[in-house]
Every structure is written in structure tokens, then in C-alpha cells.
Amino acid sequence: MKERACKECGRITELDVCVVCKTPTSSDWMGYVSVIDAEKSEIAKKLNIAAKGRYALRVR
Numbered sequence: 001m002k003e004r005a006c007k008e009c010g011r012i013t014e015l016d017v018c019v020v021c022k023t024p025t026s027s028d029w030m031g032y033v034s035v036i037d038a039e040k041s042e043i044a045k046k047l048n049i050a051a052k053g054r055y056a057l058r059v060r
């Protein structure tokens with residue numbers, strides 16, 4: 001199944017709507033980061049990620 005990414009927070013999901021921000025997701029996204037510990041991750045801070053998970057770097 002093609003994965004989708006939230007247009008708001010970038011969270012990668014298989015759903016049509018993001019469970020966190022209730023924003024429609026897009027199948028048109030590029031690259032992703034895996035955040036295991038959001039509090040200690042520099043990338044998470046940069047991208048404003050508060051919870052662990054996988055996040056797309058670019059969502060259209």
C-alpha cells in the first residue's frame with residue numbers, strides 16, 4: 001500500500017486524514033525521517049516534531 005503524509009505535520013500514515021491534526025494527507029511526498037526520541041532529536045526540534053514516528057520531509 002502506498003503511504004501518505006500529513007500536509008500539516010508531515011506524519012506518515014496510510015490513512016486519508018492525519019490522526020493528530022485531522023488534516024487531509026497527500027500521497028505526493030518525498031523523503032522521511034524516523035524520530036525515536038523527539039526530545040533528544042535535533043531533527044525533531046528543527047521540524048517541530050513532538051511525538052515519535054516517521055515524518056515526510058516534503059509534502060505537496
Ligand SMILES: [Zn+2]
Nearest residue numbers: 006009018021
Ligand atoms: Zn498531521
